[in-house]
Amino acid sequence: MPNIVVLVKQVPDTYSERKLSDSDFTLDRESADAVLDEINERAIEEALVIKEAHGGEVTVLSVGPERATEAIRKGLSMGADKAVHVVDDSLHGSDLLQTAKVLAAAVGKVEGAELVIAGNEASDGQGGAVPAVLAELLGYPQLTHARKVEIDGSSVKVTRETDEGLTHLEASLPAVISVGEKINEPRYPSFKGIMAAKKKPVETLSVADLGVDEVGLDAAWSTVTEAAPKPPREAGQRVEDEGDGGVKVAEYLVSQKLI
Amino acid sequence: MAEVLVLVDHLDGEVKKVTFELLTAAREIGSPSAVVVGAPGTASKLTEQLGAYGAEKVYVAESDDAASYLVTPQVDVLESLVSSVSPAAVLVSASADGKEISGRLAARVSGGLLIDAIGVDGDLTVTKSVFGGAFVVKTKATKGVPVISVRPGGLEAVAAQGAAAETAVEVPAVDAATATKITGREPIVGGDRPELTEASVVVSGGRGVGSAESFSVVEQLADALGAAVGASRAAVDSGYYPAQFQVGQTGKTVSPQLYIALGISGAIQHRAGMQTSKTIVAVNKDAEAPIFEIADYGIVGDLFKVAPQLTEEIQKRK
Ligand SMILES: Cc1cc2nc3c(=O)[nH]c(=O)nc-3n(C[C@H](O)[C@H](O)[C@H](O)COP(=O)(O)OP(=O)(O)OC[C@H]3O[C@@H](n4cnc5c(N)ncnc54)[C@H](O)[C@@H]3O)c2cc1C
Ligand SMILES: Nc1ncnc2c1ncn2[C@@H]1O[C@H](COP(=O)(O)O)[C@@H](O)[C@H]1O
Numbered sequence: 234m235p236n237i238v239v240l241v242k243q244v245p246d247t248y249s250e251r252k253l254s255d256s257d258f259t260l261d262r263e264s265a266d267a268v269l270d271e272i273n274e275r276a277i278e279e280a281l282v283i284k285e286a287h288g289g290e291v292t293v294l295s296v297g298p299e300r301a302t303e304a305i306r307k308g309l310s311m312g313a314d315k316a317v318h319v320v321d322d323s324l325h326g327s328d329l330l331q332t333a334k335v336l337a338a339a340v341g342k343v344e345g346a347e348l349v350i351a352g353n354e355a356s357d358g359q360g361g362a363v364p365a366v367l368a369e370l371l372g373y374p375q376l377t378h379a380r381k382v383e384i385d386g387s388s389v390k391v392t393r394e395t396d397e398g399l400t401h402l403e404a405s406l407p408a409v410i411s412v413g414e415k416i417n418e419p420r421y422p423s424f425k426g427i428m429a430a431k432k433k434p435v436e437t438l439s440v441a442d443l444g445v446d447e448v449g450l451d452a453a454w455s456t457v458t459e460a461a462p463k464p465p466r467e468a469g470q471r472v473e474d475e476g477d478g479g480v481k482v483a484e485y486l487v488s489q490k491l492i
Numbered sequence: 493m494a495e496v497l498v499l500v501d502h503l504d505g506e507v508k509k510v511t512f513e514l515l516t517a518a519r520e521i522g523s524p525s526a527v528v529v530g531a532p533g534t535a536s537k538l539t540e541q542l543g544a545y546g547a548e549k550v551y552v553a554e555s556d557d558a559a560s561y562l563v564t565p566q567v568d569v570l571e572s573l574v575s576s577v578s579p580a581a582v583l584v585s586a587s588a589d590g591k592e593i594s595g596r597l598a599a600r601v602s603g604g605l606l607i608d609a610i611g612v613d614g615d616l617t618v619t620k621s622v623f624g625g626a627f628v629v630k631t632k633a634t635k636g637v638p639v640i641s642v643r644p645g646g647l648e649a650v651a652a653q654g655a656a657a658e659t660a661v662e663v664p665a666v667d668a669a670t671a672t673k674i675t676g677r678e679p680i681v682g683g684d685r686p687e688l689t690e691a692s693v694v695v696s697g698g699r700g701v702g703s704a705e706s707f708s709v710v711e712q713l714a715d716a717l718g719a720a721v722g723a724s725r726a727a728v729d730s731g732y733y734p735a736q737f738q739v740g741q742t743g744k745t746v747s748p749q750l751y752i753a754l755g756i757s758g759a760i761q762h763r764a765g766m767q768t769s770k771t772i773v774a775v776n777k778d779a780e781a782p783i784f785e786i787a788d789y790g791i792v793g794d795l796f797k798v799a800p801q802l803t804e805e806i807q808k809r810k
Contacts, residue, residue, distance in 0.1 A: 253627055271742075329607065330599055353588075356741060357623075360607050361588065362595030365563065369596040374672040375563065378588055390675075393562075395588035396689075396736060396744070397503070401676035402562060405669065414742055415735065454604040458617065459630040466767060466786040471779070474793025479801025482773055483809070485789045489771060491693075491750050492717070492806055 235347030235406060236290045237280045238340050239313065240364075241273040243297050243304040244357040257450060258457040259326045269304035272352030274311070274419035276412050280350050281312045281420070283384060290314045292343050296324065296335050302435070309430035310422035316433065317343065321440040326450025333366035338443040340371065347407040348389075353378045364411035374404035377411040494522040494580035495549070497573055499566060499593065501585045502530065503679070505537040509690050510585040512649035514642055515545040519652065520614040522580040525549040526656075527573060529566045531559035535658065543656030545649060550656050555663040562672040563589055567596045568664040574601050574637055581616055586641035594641040604633020610646035624741055624764020644689045645747060680736055688720045688737060693750045694769070696722035696739055697732070698762075700755020700776065700795055704732045710754055713799050716806040722746065722766075724756045740765035754795040758783025775799065 246266040253259065280291045293308035295301045296319040305316045319339050327335070340346055349371070354361040368375035376382075376391035380399075383390040389408050393400040394415065422430070440448055472481060486492045496518035501508040511526070518524035526547040528535040535552040542550055553569040570582060570593070582597065584590040586608045598605035611619035616638050620629045632638075688694065695717065697710035707721075714721045723733035725740055739746055741764040751769035756762060758774070758781055766772070767786055774787035775795045784790040791798050 253622075253629070258629065328605065329595065330605055333595075333599065360595070361591040362605075362607065365592035366595040366599045368670075369567075369599045372670050374670055375592070376672055377562075377592060396680075397587075397589075398680035398736075399678040400562070400674055401678075402672050403675050404672040408672075454598070454602075454635055455606055455631055455633050457629055457631045461628055463621075463625055463628050466772075468785050469788035469790070471784050471787070471790040471792060473779075474791050474798055476797075477801075478775070478791040478793045478798035479803075480805055482775075482789065482791060482798065482802045483805035485773070486750070486806075487809070491771060492809060 236292065236343065236345040237283060237348045237350060238343050238346045239273070239276050239280045239291060239293045239308065240336060240349065240351040241277065241293050241295045241304050241308050242270050242352070242355050243267050243295065243301040244270045244355060253460045257326060258460040259450065267300055267303065269307045270352060270356055272354065272356070272412065272414065273304070275414070275416050276350045276352050277308050277311050277313060278417045278419040279382060279412050282417065283348070283382070287384060292317060292346070294336065294339055294343070295319070296332055296339065305435060306430055307422065309433045310427040311420060312426060314433065316435040317438060318435055319438045319440070319443065323440055323449045326453060327448050328453040328455055329360045329362055330366060330454055331448050331452070333363050333370060334445050335440065335443060335448060336363070336367055337370040338445050339438060340367070342438065342443070349373070349409045351409070351411045353411040353413050364409050368409040371407070371409065374408045376402045376404055376408055379410055379412050380415045382410060382416070495525045495577050496522045497570060497577070497579045497582045498524055498526050498547070499570065499582070499584040499590070500526050500528045500538060500542065501587065501590065502528070502534065502538055507538050507541045508585070509649060510642070510644040511542070512545040513644070513647040514583045514585065515542070515547055516650050517612045517642065517647050518583055519546050521612070521616060523548045524654065525551060525577070525579070527551045527553065527569065529553045529558050529569050529663070531556060539656050539658060543654050544651055546652040546654040547656050548654045550658045551661050552658050553661045553663045557666045558663045560674050561666050562674055563592050563596065564671050565663055565666065566593045567600065569661060570597050571600050572664060573661065579637060581638040581640060583612070584641050586643045590641050594639045598636070598639040601637060603636040603639040606631060606633060606638060606640045609640050609642045612640060612642060612647070621768060625768045643745065685714065686718070686720045688722055688739070688744050689746055691720035691746070692748050693717045693719035694722050694739070694746050694748045695719045695752045695754065696724065696756060696766070697727055697754045698724035698756030699726035699730060701727060701732055706796070707732055709796060709799050713752065713803045716803045724762050753783050753787070754799055756783055757781045758786065
């Protein structure tokens with residue numbers, strides 16, 4: 234089996250408060266706790282399952298600031314073999330297209346990589362487009378939003394699940410897959426896995442190493458002109474049900490001209 | 493006036509509502525041109541509907557391949573139109589397919605990619621809601637043609653007559669090595685209820701509903717209101733309701749006129765998918781449930797008492 238690259242992203246924990254920085258409206262990564270995005274654990278799990286069945290090596294790849302190493306470690310402790318971390322101050326403020334370019338260049342550095350597995354949508358940006366753009370840039374077919382993956386020789390079959398329902402997909406390797414929430418249950422890193430992860434190789438690359446240019450906020454294809462926290466919703470009326478709760482709601486809806 | 497390309501989202505000979513929203517936005521920017529990509533015979537069923545929302549032109553890109561490959565036929569067609577008509581912008585729905593199409597197109601034509609807009613101004617300033625509605629952001633493309641995906645239900649569709657003049661365009665040949673073949677489809681059969689993201693009223697149930705059978709309480713209230721049914725992740729994970737109805741950060745984002753939450757605590761990830769609703773009503777037996785912090789009207793009580801009574805009241809008033 235060819236080698237697999239899993240794309241992992243460190244994101245602010247959705248349980249903590251997420252903010253935009255006042256100066257340049259980029260995500261304020263310091264304000265929130267950071268975690269490996271939940272969906273990426275499933276991407277790693279899927280890669281490990283494929284490896285267990287077909288062999289090959291699993292590399293986790295992350296483009297992000299220094300502390301993305303925590304997310305990388307988690308991937309290694311789950312069982313990935315090695316990691317590539319692209320970290321460079323000039324990446325600050327990159328948009329989705331720029332990030333995808335960096336990812337594409339980094340995938341090219343992983344020897345024998347023929348399968349790229351990502352999450353379908355990150356919980357911070359909700360772009361839902363990095364895997365497709367990556368497929369575009371690499372010239373690979375995209376089998377995205379997978380809830381089931383089957384590999385047979387050089388053919389890949391995926392059941393895609395979106396709001397529209399299920400679509401059955403087929404393409405040949407090399408390919409990009411993105412996985413959806415229901416694909417699997419990620420394993421917990423074992424104690425042995427956590428210890429072993431400390432010795433696994435993590436290659437750090439800069440933008441110059443990858444030969445990509447025009448990254449970062451100033452070269453982005455789009456710019457944020459304004460950002461404002463939405464005024465928090467105010468709590469309205471709250472009443473105890475005294476046997477007429479349904480009637481009260483109906484009266485409220487009538488008063489608001491909703492029924 | 494420059495053309496604005498609108499990729500038509502269609503299913504079984506029907507134009508999806510989001511396309512009308514896109515055409516409405518396109519009229520503010522320039523002259524709307526609808527782009528239909530599909531199997532032979534698709535466009536003839538759609539043209540009239542597109543004209544009713546102001547499409548001046550309808551580009552018809554039909555072939556067997558167009559319907560049997562994932563995403564790339566749409567990208568190929570849009571790419572060739574971008575180079576031949578130099579549009580002011582390209583608008584697509586921010587659906588799973590639409591986000592992927594817009595991303596690939598922007599990469600291919602070096603356009604400015606703007607994802608998941610909830611508003612598009614005539615000067616191409618785009619409004620986005622981020623972190624589940626906690627921030628509102630205005631953004632603009634700085635170079636290239638703006639490629640904008642717009643969240644369904646984000647804008648209001650307003651009818652206006654357009655000429656809807658058809659022009660046939662070629663679907664570029666598919667490169668089998670880089671394309672993904674669609675070998676089968678199992679579309680979700682919608683039933684009679686409105687689609688979750690398009691509905692003006694949504695009634696959702698959470699873990700408090702307790703079982704799959706009891707979800708009928710939620711459904712009956714929804715049907716009385718002509719509403720869509722939603723569910724929290726806990727309700728989905730417990731097997732009470734199918735996953736495609738999940739509302740929240742990892743489910744759907746809705747912003748209806750009215751959102752009714754039954755037996756939902758209001759965790760931050762659930763709120764992320766519904767807190768931009770115009771009016772929120774909550775029923776929960778725990779007076780401390782966080783959902784009450786954002787509800788316009790809350791009843792502290794048992795949903796099995798309150799919801800059926802409300803259903804009955806609504807039926808009485810019809
Ligand atoms: C990364 C991530 C993503 C997530 N994405 C989502 C998402 O997309 N959508 C989502 O919903 N959640 C999501 N969650 C889960 C979220 O954190 C909550 O666990 C979930 O929303 C809780 O659902 P609930 O309110 O139905 O259940 P609970 O929190 O268990 O609340 C049930 C409520 O029902 C009330 N109740 C019980 N019985 C009755 C009764 N008879 N009458 C009235 N009230 C009653 C209780 O008082 C309680 O408040 C996500 C979590 C994570 C970590
Ligand atoms: N900076 C990044 N580094 C590594 N992987 C990423 C990065 N950004 C996005 N991805 C991958 O792309 C998926 C979808 O992200 P997005 O398109 O941003 O919603 C994520 O789940 C990751 O697998």
